[in-house]
Amino acid sequence: DAGITQSPRYKITETGRQVTLMCHQTWSHSYMFWYRQDLGHGLRLIYYSAAADITDKGEVPDGYVVSRSKTENFPLTLESATRSQTSVYFCASSQGPPNTEAFFGQGTRLTVV
Amino acid sequence: GENVEQHPSTLSVQEGDSAVIKCTYSDSASNYFPWYKQELGKGPQLIIDIRSNVGEKKDQRIAVTLNKTAKHFSLHITETQPEDSAVYFCAAYILTGGGNKLTFGTGTQLKVEL
Numbered sequence: 085d086a087g088i089t090q091s092p093r094y095k096i097t098e099t100g101r102q103v104t105l106m107c108h109q110t111w112s113h114s115y116m117f118w119y120r121q122d123l124g125h126g127l128r129l130i131y132y133s134a135a136a137d138i139t140d141k142g143e144v145p146d147g148y149v150v151s152r153s154k155t156e157n158f159p160l161t162l163e164s165a166t167r168s169q170t171s172v173y174f175c176a177s178s179q180g181p182p183n184t185e186a187f188f189g190q191g192t193r194l195t196v197v
Numbered sequence: 198g199e200n201v202e203q204h205p206s207t208l209s210v211q212e213g214d215s216a217v218i219k220c221t222y223s224d225s226a227s228n229y230f231p232w233y234k235q236e237l238g239k240g241p242q243l244i245i246d247i248r249s250n251v252g253e254k255k256d257q258r259i260a261v262t263l264n265k266t267a268k269h270f271s272l273h274i275t276e277t278q279p280e281d282s283a284v285y286f287c288a289a290y291i292l293t294g295g296g297n298k299l300t301f302g303t304g305t306q307l308k309v310e311l
Contacts, residue, residue, distance in 0.1 A: 119301075126203070126286060126303040127241070134297075143198075143300075174240050182299035183229035183248075183290045188240030 086110045090175050090189035097165050097196055105160045105192050107175030115178045116158040117186065118142075118150065120171040127174065133158055134181075165196045199224045201289050203302025210277050211310055218305045220287035221269040229290035230270045232261060235304075236283045244285075245272070277309045 088109040097103045107116065118130040129142030131150040139150050147169060149161045158177075162169055172193050176186040200223040210216050222230075228249040233241035247254045247261045247270065254261050258277075263270040274281055287302040 124303060127301040129299070132297070176240070181292070181297045183292075183297075185231070185243045185246070186299075188233075188242065190238070190240050 088175060088177050088187055088189045090173075090192050093190065093192060095192060095194045097194070099166060099196055100164050103162045103165055103194070105162075105173055105175075105194070107158045107160070107189060109156055109158075109175075109177040109187075111177065111179070111187075112155055113177035113179050113187075114155070115181060115186075116152065117176040117178075117182075118148070118158070118160045119174045119176065120144065120169075121174060121191070122171050130160065130173075132182075162194075165194075167196050170194060170196045198293075199227060199289055199291050199298055199300040201287060201300045201302045203287050203305060205305060206303065207306045207308070209308045209310060212277060212279060214277055216274045216277050216281070216307055216309075218272045218285055218287070218307070219269060220271070220289075220302050221267075222289040222300075223268070224289070224291050225265075225268060226293070227268075227289040227291045229299075230261070230263060231288050231290075231299075232259075232272050233286045233288065233301075234283045235286065241286055274307075277307075279309050279311060282307060282309045 091106045117132045119127040133139045133152040175189040178186045231246035235241040260273045
């Protein structure tokens with residue numbers, strides 16, 4: 085299907101475990117983003133990528149790792165999950181920089197116990 | 198860095214009434230201001246945006262106004278309908294030496310009551 089898809093939709097993991105959230109887009113958009121959404125904080129940027137093999141930190145990057153070996157994929161890894169990383173994670177993509185329309189995935193609800 | 202404040206956090210209106218959501222930003226160099234709508238269980242979706250070279254933009258029942266001097270912008274929804282019920286996010290974009298930054302407000306839960 086065309087668009088941007090995230091997997092899994094829901095994930096429960098234990099503190100200290102490594103977990104990877106997947107994001108795939110079919111538009112060949114240059115830019116991809118990872119946000120986390122928490123009550124009272126809105127959407128906060130974790131990492132973004134302007135192209136394959138180019139990534140940069142956002143507002144809250146600590147504890148997260150990203151890679152972009154292919155244009156269409158932008159996985160987000162929590163190296164050692166903590167309870168403070170319990171959140172809803174959204175991946176997004178855009179044809180151009182963030183001053184162009186971003187298209188969001190449906191989100192991944194992650195619970196760290 | 199850029200800071201975006203959004204008010205109110207919740208807004209309840211009667212069907213057919215107007216709704217207004219306001220945002221302020223801190224960095225005068227910001228030049229792009231989108232509004233996103235998030236329905237329950239879905240990702241945000243762009244509904245309207247405005248760039249710093251215009252003061253107002255309309256699209257059917259929704260409009261956005263921008264006051265660069267005061268550094269605030271607002272979303273106006275007229276003739277509200279139940280399907281307008283959602284969370285709305287404002288955002289401000291700035292291109293800095295540190296990279297491209299789109300900063301979001303904290304969101305407004307709009308409820309349109311029958």
